[in-house]
Amino acid sequence: MLNITLYKRGMRENIKIILAFAAVLTMYFTIIVTMFDPTFGSALSELAKAMPELMNMFGMNPSSSTLTGFMSAYLYGFIMLIFPMVFSIICANRLVARHVDKGSMVYLLSAPVKRKTIVFTQINVLISGIFIIVLYATALGIAACESSFPGELDIPKFIFLNIGVFGLQLLIGGICFLSSCIFNETKYSIAFGAGIPALAYVIQMLANSGEELSNAKYATFFTLFNSDGIIAGDTVTYIQILVLFLTSFILFTASVITFTRKDMPI
Amino acid sequence: MSVLTVNQLSRDYGNERGIFDLTFQVKEGEALGFLGPNGAGKTTTIRHLMGFLRPEKGSCSINGLDCWKHRATIQKDLGYIPGEISFFDDMTGKEFLNFYSSFRNLKTTSRINELIDRFDLNTRGKLKKMSKGMKQKVGIVAAFIHDPQVLILDEPTSGLDPLMQNRFIELILEEKQKGKTILMSSHMFEEVERTCHRVCIIKEGKLVAVDSVDSLKASQAKKFVITFENEEMAADFTTKWEESTYRSNQVTLIARQNINDMIALLSTYSISNITSPEQGLEEIFLQYYGGSEHA
Structure with a gap:
């Protein structure tokens, strides 16, 4: 089902961009963690008091004063949503639509390798990339917290938070990948692959910004990644995360079907 | 026995573009020249044979297997030179050929080296920076890498200098000797005249004539x-x-x-x-x- 040669090629292409994201995440994580102050409230919470709407929009509004709540608010409301999403947009487009647009898809299809195997391999490249980024963030978060504030981080909850973010990123990756399979031109693949998640994020920002618009949260899938709920230990978060994984499974299945049935203008 | 069959194949792109009710065969060990002006539908026909496009009407098959349903199986023994060659640009020629050979799950690379020598190919440069002719040579090597029985060649000599065109024609003649079945599209009569038994001419998506090279020359x-x-x-x-x-x-x-x-x-x-x-x-x-x- 998996073509190892193609998988290796995809991963090699991903290395550079994953390293770049890892470097940026390392910077953010270490800086943010050092800003946590368990006794006096952090510099960030002062900032939140100064301009509550703006900080709310990016989800930077800790519902609990623990280190775990702090991490969740300041890293999993914006950075861990946007960076892996940018990775998915770039990677998913490169894996299918760009090959069709440029014509290099010819060489993947003129070999005795089933289309299903090709698309399944490319999905695995994308998921591996997302997985590596989230796994790195998890390890990084634990390491940064343990070195600055030993024993403060609720590690099981933090891991669960990362499982949630992985589910969300899979769904975003699924949207990008399906778009890459549907469109034969890079510009449309990117327009929809980046446009839909970006729009969903903007709706989430609006929903966060105030009471009047809070119903907008039903119009965006970002609501399914409920970091406050995870930190509070709500059982509904299990169902929400399950929905994230199921939806991404459906999106990737739709991608396989689209790719195997479509006409290739190459 | 015909190896390659195109049966009432149609695809309408509108504005009278496309292919319409195309029927022809290539017999085992035969070389058929596929001639037509630009935009006549040669590449569209070939894309159907490669299983890239699903026929709107009619069908095509290679070795008795339907080109759309059994596209992966057919590729085992099929060599293809695309009309417009585009590779994985960041690779060098050698890297690409090794990648393609391994993607195809081939065990030996002796054939690659033999073909590289034959076409004086410098495989060290990045594909992105190669000239049209150089890329064409890489495309030719890639098509023959697995010693296929059936060859589909879409304007294979475009971009090659006359010396390399001749080397290519020699290669085709050798392959013909080995009993390979060949479909070669071209808009150069001379190339087809030198290599093919029969010629199939299409114009505006419709079959105009299928004739032997000899009688075409005679007329x-x-x-x-x-x-x-x-x-x-x-x-x-x-x-x-x-x-x-x-x-x-x-x-x-x-x-x-x-x-x-x-x-x-x-x-x-x-x-x-x-x-x-x-x-x-x-x-x-x-x-x-x-x-x-x-x-």
């Missing part, structure tokens, strides 16, 4: 430009040869199967030069279509 009109010693001779000649015009002492004439008559007639004059300008495919087409109208 082909040949143009000659003859320089006479003086204008009177030239003028006199045009009164005796139907399809001819003169301009000072130069006569332009068309000869069909009657080249012997032409020589006989010319021998009664004093001639200083005879040339036969190279004819483009369009010209040959026109004459071919014109010829069939006369008949």
Whole structure:
């Protein structure tokens, strides 16, 4: 089902961009963690008091004063949503639509390798990339917290938070990948692959910004990644995360079907 | 037995573009030239044979297997040179050939080296920076890497210099000797004439003629430009040869199967030069279509 040669090629292409994201995440994580102050409230919470709407929009509004709540608010409301999403947009487009647009898809299809195997391999490249980024963030978060504030981080909850973010990123990756399979031109693949998640994020920002618009949260899938709920230990978060994984499974299945049935203008 | 079958294949792109009700076969061990002007539908037909496009109507098959349903199986023994070559640009030629060979799950690479030598290919440069001709050579090597029994070649010599065109034609002749089945599209009659048994001509998506190269050549009109010693001779000649015009002492004439008559007639004059300008495919087409109208 998996073509190892193609998988290796995809991963090699991903290395550079994953390293770049890892470097940026390392910077953010270490800086943010050092800003946590368990006794006096952090510099960030002062900032939140100064301009509550703006900080709310990016989800930077800790519902609990623990280190775990702090991490969740300041890293999993914006950075861990946007960076892996940018990775998915770039990677998913490169894996299918760009090959069709440029014509290099010819060489993947003129070999005795089933289309299903090709698309399944490319999905695995994308998921591996997302997985590596989230796994790195998890390890990084634990390491940064343990070195600055030993024993403060609720590690099981933090891991669960990362499982949630992985589910969300899979769904975003699924949207990008399906778009890459549907469109034969890079510009449309990117327009929809980046446009839909970006729009969903903007709706989430609006929903966060105030009471009047809070119903907008039903119009965006970002609501399914409920970091406050995870930190509070709500059982509904299990169902929400399950929905994230199921939806991404459906999106990737739709991608396989689209790719195997479509006409290739190459 | 026909290896490659196209049966009433149709795909309508609108504005009279596409292919319409196309039917032809290529027999085992046969080389069929697939001729037509640009936009005639050659590449569209080939994309159906490669399983890239699903037929709107009709079907095509290779070795009895449907090209859409069994596309992966068919590729095992099929070599393909695309009309427009595009690789993984960030790789060098060698990296790409190794990647492709491993993607195809081939065990040996001896054939790659043999082909690289044959086409004087420098595989160290990045594909992105290669000239059109260089890329074409990489495409040729990639198509023959697994020693396929069936070859589908879409304008395989485009971008090659005349020396490499000749080397390519030699390779095709060898493959023909080995009994390979070949479908080669081209808009150069000469290349097809040298390599193929039969020719299939399409125009505006419709089959115009399927004929042997010999009979196409026979019906082909040949143009000659003859320089006479003086204008009177030239003028006199045009009164005796139907399809001819003169301009000072130069006569332009068309000869069909009657080249012997032409020589006989010319021998009664004093001639200083005879040339036969190279004819483009369009010209040959026109004459071919014109010829069939006369008949």
